[in-house]
Amino acid sequence: xxxxxxxxxxxxxxxxxxxxxxxxxxxxxxxxxxxxxxxxxxxxxxxxxxxxxxxxxxxxxxxxxxxxxxxxxxxxxxxxxxxxxxxxxxxxxxxxxxxxxxxxx
Numbered sequence: 001x002x003x004x005x006x007x008x009x010x011x012x013x014x015x016x017x018x019x020x021x022x023x024x025x026x027x028x029x030x031x032x033x034x035x036x037x038x039x040x041x042x043x044x045x046x047x048x049x050x051x052x053x054x055x056x057x058x059x060x061x062x063x064x065x066x067x068x069x070x071x072x073x074x075x076x077x078x079x080x081x082x083x084x085x086x087x088x089x090x091x092x093x094x095x096x097x098x099x100x101x102x103x104x105x
Contacts, residue, residue, distance in 0.1 A: 007060035029102050042086040047084035050077045 054077045062070050 004066065014061070026102055026105070032094045033099040035100070036091050040091035040095065043084045043088035047081040047088070050081035050084065053077050054081070060102065 054074055057070055057074050057077070
């Protein structure tokens, strides 16, 4: 009786089951989110540099003939700093939204 059982096990057909491929790696998406966060921090630092330039313009006395030029330069530096801060805010929102989406998968 044991011989027929062993023979039936050895002669049994084997089938290979199709398995799902492994899920794609999340590492590139995480790195992209981290780079966006670092770029946002870099824009904040750059905006700080422009604002330091504005402070230096205010602190130094203005020569009588350069008043108009200093006002234009002050406004230009201020606008560039605000654009950097707006860009940093956009990058932070995109990065955090993407990283949260990865965490929720």
